[in-house]
Amino acid sequence: MPAKPANAARPAKPGRPAKSAGPKAPVGKPLAPDAAAAPGNAGKTAPCAQPKKPAKAAQTARPPKALRARAQAIFSVLAARYPAPAPMLDFHDAWTLLVATVLAAQCTDARVNMVTPELFRRWPAIADLAQADVLDIEAVVHSTGFYHNKAKNLKAAAQRVMTVYGGAVPQTMAELVTLPGVARKTANIVLGSAFGINEGIAVDTHVTRLAFRLDLTKSADAVVIERDLMPLFDRSQWADINHCLVLFGREVCDARKPKCAPAEASPCPLLELCPRKGLK
Numbered sequence: 351m352p353a354k355p356a357n358a359a360r361p362a363k364p365g366r367p368a369k370s371a372g373p374k375a376p377v378g379k380p381l382a383p384d385a386a387a388a389p390g391n392a393g394k395t396a397p398c399a400q401p402k403k404p405a406k407a408a409q410t411a412r413p414p415k416a417l418r419a420r421a422q423a424i425f426s427v428l429a430a431r432y433p434a435p436a437p438m439l440d441f442h443d444a445w446t447l448l449v450a451t452v453l454a455a456q457c458t459d460a461r462v463n464m465v466t467p468e469l470f471r472r473w474p475a476i477a478d479l480a481q482a483d484v485l486d487i488e489a490v491v492h493s494t495g496f497y498h499n500k501a502k503n504l505k506a507a508a509q510r511v512m513t514v515y516g517g518a519v520p521q522t523m524a525e526l527v528t529l530p531g532v533a534r535k536t537a538n539i540v541l542g543s544a545f546g547i548n549e550g551i552a553v554d555t556h557v558t559r560l561a562f563r564l565d566l567t568k569s570a571d572a573v574v575i576e577r578d579l580m581p582l583f584d585r586s587q588w589a590d591i592n593h594c595l596v597l598f599g600r601e602v603c604d605a606r607k608p609k610c611a612p613a614e615a616s617p618c619p620l621l622e623l624c625p626r627k628g629l630k
């Protein structure tokens with residue numbers, strides 16, 4: 351696979367927050383577009399939900415100055431730790447990022463990175479995937495889980511890009527979310543990491559968990575979390591804060607065993623800025 355672009359962003363690996371360590375996710379709901387994508391990954395047996403149009407990000411309100419100042423201090427710490435945050439999914443353009451992000455739903459980025467080389471070897475162009483036999487696509491993406499829906503959505507998305515958007519991945523949120531399997535999170539990732547357009551903040555399980563523990567939101571709903579986070583960060587920071595939270599969530603603020611270590615010599619670098627909401 352071709353090299354990643356310099357500004358590449360890496361979707362997240364949806365972890366599963368511990369019961370007491372974060373907002374409770376709805377139980378028993380079908381997998382919606384983006385449900386676990388952007389980089390994340392949970393169980394691989396539940397069925398994917400049919401694509402549905404995601405809710406618009408709610409209107410943002412101006413946050414209290416102290417909260418924004420704390421959010422900016424958090425960003426500074428994370429930006430110093432991750433000077434060039436990027437997605438962990440391999441991609442080389444908007445289409446390959448979109449495909450990888452769709453496949454990352456309920457699957458690890460590492461697994462997706464093992465699958466996409468074969469996928470793009472067999473169907474290198476969008477037009478190729480649009481004409482592919484869905485059963486052949488299923489065979490290639492099988493190990494990423496939810497392969498029936500993923501294969502169906504990828505083929506349908508390729509067809510729509512070809513027939514409606516002239517073979518080019520659209521560059522607006524409104525257009526992207528019309529593609530099967532693409533909701534606001536995937537669209538944010540594609541816009542921010544492939545096009546350099548900060549339209550919103552992609553919210554996956556890592557962002558959900560950290561935003562809650564850091565008390566940057568009181569919600570477990572991705573649309574509300576995005577609405578809460580956007581005014582806390584400059585627009586130019588939106589893609590980076592997603593990548594930073596994802597990376598930090600994987601390395602330090604784990605779902606089950608966050609490395610707060612307040613009594614240790616090397617505590618979490620965010621310890622003084624973090625109320626550790628939901629943790630004992």
Ligand code: SF4
Nearest residue numbers: 603608610618621624
């Ligand atoms: S102190 Fe660090 S590891 Fe602990 S909850 Fe806060 S951000 Fe996560």
